[in-house]
Amino acid sequence: MSILAWILLGLVAGAIAKYIHPGKDPGGWIVTILIGIVGAVVGGFITRAVGLGAATGFNLWSIIVAVLGAVICLFAYRKLA
Numbered sequence: 631m632s633i634l635a636w637i638l639l640g641l642v643a644g645a646i647a648k649y650i651h652p653g654k655d656p657g658g659w660i661v662t663i664l665i666g667i668v669g670a671v672v673g674g675f676i677t678r679a680v681g682l683g684a685a686t687g688f689n690l691w692s693i694i695v696a697v698l699g700a701v702i703c704l705f706a707y708r709k710l711a
Contacts, residue, residue, distance in 0.1 A: 635688055639696050643670055643673075643693065643696035643697045647700035647703075650697070661707075665700055665703045668700075668703050669704070670692075670696035671699065673696050673698050674695055676699065
């Protein structure tokens with residue numbers, strides 16, 4: 631995937647993760663997008679590690695993987711910040 635696709639996927643994943651796991655975040659929407667991008671990568675690594683496949687494009691499976699990773703990253707970020 632291109633960097634623009636990762637950013638768009640991160641934007642979508644970050645917004646959905648913020649909706650699933652609401653609360654105050656230090657950093658605002660830019661940090662939420664960055665957490666979404668990191669979550670997309672983390673979700674891809676996790677699903678690849680357990681044998682479920684990876685995020686391969688801007689499709690439903692990639693969004694699900696990215697959102698799950700973003701929720702994990704958002705939870706961790708809130709615990710550490």
